[in-house]
Structures are given as structure tokens and as C-alpha cells.
Amino acid sequence: MVSGGVTKFAKAHPAMDFRLMVKKAYDQAMAEVPNLTKDRITGTRVSYFSDHFSRQLKAASMVQDYLGLNPKGSVRIEWGGATGGECFQAAYEAVASGRMDVCLAAGYETMSRVATWKGNEFIALASDTNFDFPLGGFYTGYYALMVVRHMYEYLRLTKFAHVKDEREAQRLAIAEGQRIMSWVSVKNHINATHNPYAQYPKRLTVQDVLDSEMISYPLTREQICTMSDGAATAILCTESVAKELTDRPIRITGVGTGTDTMRLADRPFGSVPLYPHEKPKDYEHLPYPGVHSFRAGRSAGLEACRMAGITNPLRELDFIELHDAYASSEIQTYEDLGLCKYGEGYDFTLSGAPFLKNIDYGLDVPRAGQMPVNPSGGLIACGHPVGATGLMQAVFAFWQLQGRIKQHFGDPTLQLRNPRRGAIHSHAGTGSAVTVSILERGF
């Protein structure tokens, strides 16, 4: 990867249609690599999630022609919430296979073109329309179902195992889970106060998050990402071209993907695929994935780590930008990615490991800086224009590894010290598809 661009994500950009948004993110990326002329771009991969939002089919063709890239090759990529992550990997594959020397990955979403609750309907159409959609058509409800079971498995049956009254034990477990999910929301919103591209930077307290409107129990408004307009681009090329274009290229050393059943109801109760540092004994009595964990995330993480030669992600990665559409899924994803064992996600959060060392969160975070997760602010605070999101993560990770956060954010706070290797993680509906890509400093 030699360059990237991203528009500020916003509730609505009515003055820009999708073509203009992508053009701005494209121009920003091209300006960073002045030796790259348009004629050297071999082709593109263009991503957006929903045809419903723009009510313009084959919109990717219009991106291609607005950028003046005809008659070069292009194809549209769509894979639910993981659309941006898949687009990044499609561009990677185009270059790695030898088909292209330079590939532009470009993604966008214009979600403001319908009312929020109509937008929720469009998103929920990416669930089984015979069995799931007619019950409420509401993704937040599906994630709430997942985290209630997660809290049952990992708080009720552990921390609250001593409580005799079953219903009381479950209430206590959920209350504790809500409090810990709020830590994630606080972290990501406060990180975003140093990121000028973020949609909702704010200093929140755990109490603010708990007091915000209940959307789908136990998830409150501040624990959920919102609808956004935005675009992002990444330019990928061969190693020899990269050296001509920049003195700070970033190497993509691992890509992984995974899938799971569309319906939560169909997820099996089997055994856990293990990272090298885990043992079968760790999960002897754990029905997996059930509805509590994302098997696709684990599968993607294992594949990407194997390719990059990583055996222990917590020790060998310097940071992760992951798909926190819900504060709950950030905690579930810590476990999928092997940052901690299944069941340890809540304690991992409270240890402070995913927090930044140099920021005051108003929380006691003794292990802060061990594994910064979503230093940019993540989806919860940056926004989630679906087709752009996975590419936004790539751009923020790219700037982080280049050591150019200060240059792009006008604020050095989020720049980690000398990061060498980071991961980006993109996730589709209830974990039906996940991508993980590993980026490393190539200079």
C-alpha cells in the first residue's frame, strides 16, 4: 500500500453524491504519491454495500468514469458490512496474482438518502427475509441476542456462578456486561476527539453511555454506530512500483477471511479452532460458536496470522483497527482474534490493554498501551458508511504505520510509538463474513 484517502464521515453530505465523495478521497490519495500518474493505474476495485441506499444500480461504473479511469478494468465488491475489507483484499489479490501493477480500491456509502429507520430496514434485508427480517428487521436486535448469550456464558457462569437465584444472577451479569461495554464506547469516542475525520468525537463517561437511550436491551445508543455518508480509497501496487512512489511503503503480509451461517439460529455448537498458544482443554465445555461468538472472525484471524507468520497476536501486533459496529462486538472480537481467550474479553477490557497510554479516559487502565484497539475511534465514533469503512481502517492503519498521524490529523496524540505491524478487521451481518488483513512497515 502506497497511499490512501478518506473523506470526513458525516450524518449527511447532501452537497456531494457518491462520485464526488470518492473523487475527493481519490485526489487525496493521489496527491500523496506525485510520481503516480493516472495512466499507471492498472485498474480498480470499487465497493458499496447497498443498491437501495443510492437507488442507482451499477453505481461503481459511475465511480470509475467520474475518476476518468475508463477503459481500465474494474469490478464492484459487495459483502455486507465487510464490503470495505473485502474490497481491500480484492485489490490485494489483483496485485499479488500479477494481474495488476497498481490497483485502486475505492469504497463509499451514502446512507443519508433515506430516514434512519428506513436505513435500518435496508441493512436488515441482509438477514434471512423468510425467517428473521419479519420479526423486526433490526440488526441491533440480532447483536443484542448475541451479547445476552455472551454475558450468560462468560459472566453468569463465571463471575456470578456463586449467585443462587438464576434470574438475579443473570441480571447482575448483564449489568456488569453493560458497564464493561460502556468502557469500550468511552475509549473509542475519546480517541476520536483527536481524529478530525471522525463523525462523533466526544468525551463521555461510563455513566453517560449507560444513561443514553436504550435501543435493544442491553445495547444503548452510545454503544452502537450510526448511519454515515463517506468514502475512502487505498492504492496498492507491486513492491518495485511502491519503491518508486514512496519512501514509506506499507507491506500487506497476511489476509484472511471467514464466513458463518446467515441465520443465527443455524450456528453450530461445536469446538473452537485454536491459535497456537491455546489448548483444547481451555474450551472443554464451551459450545462454539453458538450465538455468542463470531466463528468467521476467528477463521479470518487464524488465516491472516498464519500467512503473516504470527503465532501470538497479542505479542506480535502493535495495534488493531477492528469493526466495532457495537461495543459488544468489539469485546467479542478481542476473543476471536486471540488477544485473550474466549471468556476473558470483559477482563481484557477492564485491564485497560486496548486503551491508549497517553490519553486520560477518566478510568483506571493499568495495562493501557499493551494492544491499542481502534486508536482512530473505530466505527462507533468515526461512523460506518459501509462500503468505505474497511478502507477507512486501512487508511488509518497505513498512516499509523507510516508515522504520519500528526500530518493527517493535525494532532499527534493518536500516533503510536514506532508501530511496526497492525491489523484491520471488517465484519458483515452478525458475523456472517469477516476479513482480517495484516499491514507491516515496509521501510
Add this chain to the structure above:
Amino acid sequence: MPRPKTFQHFRDVQEELGRSGAAIFRDANGVESLVIDSPYSIHYIHSYAEDSPFFLALAEGKLLGSRCTNPSCGFVYATPRGHCMVCGRPTEWKELPRKGRVHSWTTCQFGSEAFLKETPYNLAMIEFEGAGSLLLVRLKDCVQSDLYVGMPVEARFASDPKYSITDVWFVPSK
């Protein structure tokens, strides 16, 4: 012809579209965009195809799952599927018990547009004795504070079927 009205807040633009069908949005930089109402309505000819017997059975007050016909597999699906996910063989219909337990649950204060008028509503994933997968349903006649994992529940069926998954719902077992 008069120009559409100009607004600085996008929310006001949305309201104006409901009234007159057009508005101008002026952003903080003074850039103006013309915004119009653009309705879109479709009637799909949706076939339940191989899932049809499930929805017809609901109308008769029966809950059908499916069982793999491979004797060495025999996996039972609470949400029916035409072919087995484990071994790939065809499945056969199998009536499920009317009673089950809550595997997980939530209470939704919102939903997508079509369901907002039904809020709040409860969703639950149900586990059945003898089945290896779950069924997602609405849970009625109870409120958030009544719900817990493991709660015994039983099926109720619509007397005027709409041929939708909402023709079945569960209530707490007495």
C-alpha cells in the same frame, strides 16, 4: 416558478420534502444542493419455495423443523432447511415440540421502519428438546424484566394466518 425553500438543517429538509417534495439545502460553506422527494414502492412475487410447507403448517398450528435423512447423521434443525448443513443430504419434515426454552433474548425499543409501531417487542432464540439448532421468534405476554436464559416457553399460533414467521410466537409456560 418559485424556487424551493432553503434550509440549513438537513432534518428540516427532510420535513419539507414530506410537505412540498423539494427543498434546497445550504451547508456551512454556503454550497446549495437541490433535494427532491423520490418515492419507491414494489410488490414482490415472493415464493417460499422449498420452505413453503413450514409456513403452511404454521397456519394449521404446527411447528415444523427438518431432519437429515442420512441415518448416520440425522441432524435435527429447528429452523428448517431443505438440505443438511453437515452432510449435504436432503432433509425431511419433522414436527417440533410446542414447548422449548429461551437460549437468548432481547427487548427492542426500535425496529426498522415497518416495525416501529410494534415497539417495544421481545425477540428470543428458542432451543427444543431433540433439536440441534435454534428458532428465532417474538416472545409475547411478558416484559423485559420477566425474561431470562433458560425460561420455559411455549408456542402460540395466529388464528388468522398471514403466512409469515410472525404466525407463530412464544409465551411463558404456565
